[in-house]
Amino acid sequence: MEAVIAPLHVEQLNITVTDKILVHDPSKCTGCCQCMIACAYKHFKTFDLEYALLQVHEDPLQPGRFINAHCSHCVHAMCLAACPKEAIYRDENGIVRISPLKCVGCGICSYACPISIPKKHPRLNIYMKCDLCDGDPVCVKMCSAEALKLLPREEAFKIVAELRGGSP
Amino acid sequence: MKRYGYFLGCVMPVKMPWAEKAVMLVAKHLGLHFDYLRGTTCCIRPGVWKPLDYDAWLTLTSYNLALAEEQEVVLVDSCNGCWISHYETLQELRENSEKREMVASYLKGIGKPFPEHVEVRHFLQVLYEDVGLEKIKRKVKRKLNLRATRHIGCHARKLGDDVLPRYFDEILEALGVEIIDTPYDKMCCGLLLFLADPERSVYERVERKLNYAYEQEADFCALICSGCYDQFDRAVRILRKEAEAKGELPKACSVPVVHLAELMALAFGYKPEDFGMQHLRCTPVDRLLAKLQGC
Amino acid sequence: MSERASGAKLHWLRLLKAAERLTKTKLSEEIQVHPWRRPLPSEAPPPAKPALARDYEVGLVYPVTDEAIEARAACGLPKIPPTAHLYRDSVYEKRRLLEALGVLKRFQFNGIERRFKY
Numbered sequence: 001m002e003a004v005i006a007p008l009h010v011e012q013l014n015i016t017v018t019d020k021i022l023v024h025d026p027s028k029c030t031g032c033c034q035c036m037i038a039c040a041y042k043h044f045k046t047f048d049l050e051y052a053l054l055q056v057h058e059d060p061l062q063p064g065r066f067i068n069a070h071c072s073h074c075v076h077a078m079c080l081a082a083c084p085k086e087a088i089y090r091d092e093n094g095i096v097r098i099s100p101l102k103c104v105g106c107g108i109c110s111y112a113c114p115i116s117i118p119k120k121h122p123r124l125n126i127y128m129k130c131d132l133c134d135g136d137p138v139c140v141k142m143c144s145a146e147a148l149k150l151l152p153r154e155e156a157f158k159i160v161a162e163l164r165g166g167s168p
Numbered sequence: 169m170k171r172y173g174y175f176l177g178c179v180m181p182v183k184m185p186w187a188e189k190a191v192m193l194v195a196k197h198l199g200l201h202f203d204y205l206r207g208t209t210c211c212i213r214p215g216v217w218k219p220l221d222y223d224a225w226l227t228l229t230s231y232n233l234a235l236a237e238e239q240e241v242v243l244v245d246s247c248n249g250c251w252i253s254h255y256e257t258l259q260e261l262r263e264n265s266e267k268r269e270m271v272a273s274y275l276k277g278i279g280k281p282f283p284e285h286v287e288v289r290h291f292l293q294v295l296y297e298d299v300g301l302e303k304i305k306r307k308v309k310r311k312l313n314l315r316a317t318r319h320i321g322c323h324a325r326k327l328g329d330d331v332l333p334r335y336f337d338e339i340l341e342a343l344g345v346e347i348i349d350t351p352y353d354k355m356c357c358g359l360l361l362f363l364a365d366p367e368r369s370v371y372e373r374v375e376r377k378l379n380y381a382y383e384q385e386a387d388f389c390a391l392i393c394s395g396c397y398d399q400f401d402r403a404v405r406i407l408r409k410e411a412e413a414k415g416e417l418p419k420a421c422s423v424p425v426v427h428l429a430e431l432m433a434l435a436f437g438y439k440p441e442d443f444g445m446q447h448l449r450c451t452p453v454d455r456l457l458a459k460l461q462g463c
Numbered sequence: 464m465s466e467r468a469s470g471a472k473l474h475w476l477r478l479l480k481a482a483e484r485l486t487k488t489k490l491s492e493e494i495q496v497h498p499w500r501r502p503l504p505s506e507a508p509p510p511a512k513p514a515l516a517r518d519y520e521v522g523l524v525y526p527v528t529d530e531a532i533e534a535r536a537a538c539g540l541p542k543i544p545p546t547a548h549l550y551r552d553s554v555y556e557k558r559r560l561l562e563a564l565g566v567l568k569r570f571q572f573n574g575i576e577r578r579f580k581y
């Protein structure tokens with residue numbers, strides 16, 4: 001499938017990051033979990049939500065509103081910095097990936113990530129995380145409510161700042 | 169004048185025949201050139217097939233579009249799932265030449281035309297844009313004067329909250345239904361979630377919606393999507409079965425789930441027997457009808 | 464550093480390089496590369512199987528049951544809806560499409576016995 005993301009070079013850090021990231025708008029999300037199901041199927045050929053690499057949770061403070069935890073393929077990736085086995089790397093498109101061959105399942109990445117995105121494989125002793133479907137995320141395609149979007153970083157930051165109530 | 173071909177889908181003909189009849193009655197009453205789209209297969213359900221096999225989803229959906237092309241009608245869906253399938257496929261076919269060719273070759277293999285000129289409309293679009301709210305208002309013989317919660321469904325939000333959800337609300341209000349806003353209005357019915365996590369889809373989606381409706385003393389819960397009805401129907405049956413074992417009727421099982429077309433038919437002066445409103449219901453509508461007769 | 468130690472380090476680096484080469488694949492491919500992650504024989508998720516089988520059998524998700532026929536008659540509708548239930552040709556065409564798309568093979572669905580192999 002044609003990749004819809006492109007690598008973006010960050011001069012100061014001398015790294016390459018993805019130009020687009022996922023953004024979720026809780027005010028639009030309906031909690032249908034289609035994104036999770038599609039994700040689990042795409043990566044593990046199952047509908048089991050345990051395997052989904054992004055999570056939709058109901059807002060505990062506001063019933064009927066849903067929040068989504070997904071990987072942002074950060075510029076300062078904590079998981080990558082914390083991994084003692086160099087199992088986490090940035091590929092040529094800037095997608096932050098975990099190599100299942102090198103991962104020893106210590107789980108430090110999960111602790112290091114501010115929102116604990118890397119999660120343990122339900123059966124194997126390795127950690128797994130979003131790989132942005134190699135550039136064409138299936139979750140975005142599945143979201144009819146258009147709550148999940150793939151946007152350029154700058155735009156995404158603005159939207160997230162707005163969602164948090166701060167000025168863009 | 170446009171000729172419409174109504175896409176029945178999977179659920180409506182076997183689980184909600186009253187809605188099917190009501191849609192036909194209402195369309196005729198509004199003077200539309202409205203008939204069935206014949207020979208249709210499953211739409212094909214986007215939630216399952218899109219992740220399973222994107223190309224298969226495109227092709228099998230195009231099959232139904234090809235039927236509309238053959239029968240020279242505007243395809244009308246009242247189920248949001250069917251609509252989104254047709255709508256998105258059409259968009260993809262228009263934008264992506266590779267997929268176009270692929271679909272065309274598969275369709276050619278079975279001797280079907282490529283859906284070149286097909287138009288897809290949601291039943292709400294037909295009612296609101298093609299017929300117009302004014303005409304609907306004129307046709308209303310008696311205001312319903314009922315209170316209801318409503319469930320519009322996820323896929324209907326595709327065009328934004330200002331299109332299909334607004335149409336739905338305005339039509340309901342034109343029929344004299346007082347809409348009760350709930351915190352769970354946006355929440356999904358849990359149809360696809362049922363495949364992954366049945367418990368969550370029954371107890372945290374449908375039950376909560378209907379419980380809230382009960383607490384607010386709503387007469388019914390209005391919807392338009394057959395896919396959502398399928399989930400409501402299944403969940404209510406599960407809840408009832410469980411309750412029977414315990415010996416108490418849960419609140420969720422006393423709020424009937426009603427299709428928009430039924431309400432329109434009632435407001436246009438049809439009797440419930442005209443479209444068999446009482447048959448094959450997951451929740452009996454007797455109380456609702458008694459209240460209607462009373463006013 | 465002794466010669467042995469630096470040799471070991473070199474060896475380790477070589478191994479690391481090899482692993483890197485191996486793992487710079489896509490997650491979807493990795494699943495197939497490693498023996499312990501071989502995809503299951505059928506790609507059809509179990510909860511969706513009954514509906515997928517009916518897709519092949521009747522072309523739609525639900526068959527028309529006796530109960531439905533009765534209710535349809537009571538609602539003043541024809542007993543069999545004018546979908547693929549009535550127009551059987553559509554079902555055969557859909558089956559041909561499923562066959563051509565290779566879906567049956569992927570899901571290991573046997574069209575004659577009407578069941579999934581796994």
Ligand code: SF4
Binds near residue numbers: 029
């Ligand atoms: S698919 Fe979209 S609406 Fe549904 S749960 Fe995911 S983000 Fe929310």
